[in-house]
Amino acid sequence: MSNKSPPPRPAPRLYLATPIVDDPASLLAELPDLLASADVAAVLLRQKETDPRTMISRIKAFAPVVQNTGAALLIDGHPELVARGGADGAHLSGIAALEEAVPSLKPDRIAGVGGLTTRHDSMSAGEIGADYVLFGEPDAEGQRPSAQAIAERLDWWAELFEPPCVGFATSLSEAHDFAASGADFVLVDDLVWADPRGPKAALVEADAAIKKALAATPADQGHG
Template structure:
């Protein structure tokens, strides 16, 4: 087990950019900044055809960096782009269907777990991870307090890993790590200033290396 696997790791939510070449370059640069476990690709406002084009360009960039490429929502796009998995933003019904169809061939996680009741319903489906927050939920500098509280409760009881959406401040990653969550997802904190993305990824990894609690083997 490497050092990074003993503490909370970074998940990136790909930036919302209509130009596929620019998006590929920004993501490629960010991934050179340091350890990233996975990258979630939301559709944002792209048409299905454009989303397919973006996924086919971005998935190899992500995989080349050693991260898992997770497509939000669209199973056909994930299959055609040879992604590693699916991030399901809907509730337990949608997630359950995706798990049934695509596990273990693909990583399947997500859930939109807005409270303990929904989180437990999702947990019963045995997804690969549960996501607290929304991939576009980084609207304040800090992570949402409700998501931090859910993650702390979840991590103390349940073995299924959880991912928590951080805030727009890279420092929010530490508050997520302190809940015991296995992963922190960042979007605007990394990509708000695209040219700074590699140095932010490096800084977040350094912060987690120095201050994040360690998991027991």
């Protein structure tokens, strides 16, 4: 290991997951203002399952709105719809889904992955070619690791591996802590959409929380 100080970390950025979209009209109307209010690197479009044509139409409606703000549009699952809808990539769940999707997505589009329950799975995802790994999202039963366990996994990954890591935050304190632990991106969903003040106020606060975490982490200090 070299004693040279690592280069300063880029500022962590937000990754915004939509609610499950059926009729996209109202969300499309508020999205440009919302994305302009904070530093959002990417939007994850979650869709109500239906026929492929309807899902592609939704993606086509979201793609220009998101991409015109400089953010990337990723689709939750359905890598086969990415190119047809004009999205930038797909978020897959688990190693098998990633392996299946990589040939059709790479090198032109993003293949991100979550559902990584072990360190071994995470390393396998990196070897397969994942463009990012997500830690901390709830499983099918709504269970997730403790915030401390998620922070430790992010810290481990950021220390050792090149691809970006994403922390799934359910509170502002998690957003701050995950950014401080080395997350390159912090994914937010209900934290924003369920806020009684409206999503914009919550998104601005989440953005401030992750920026504050970086300010508190000296660039020459190693993680862990």
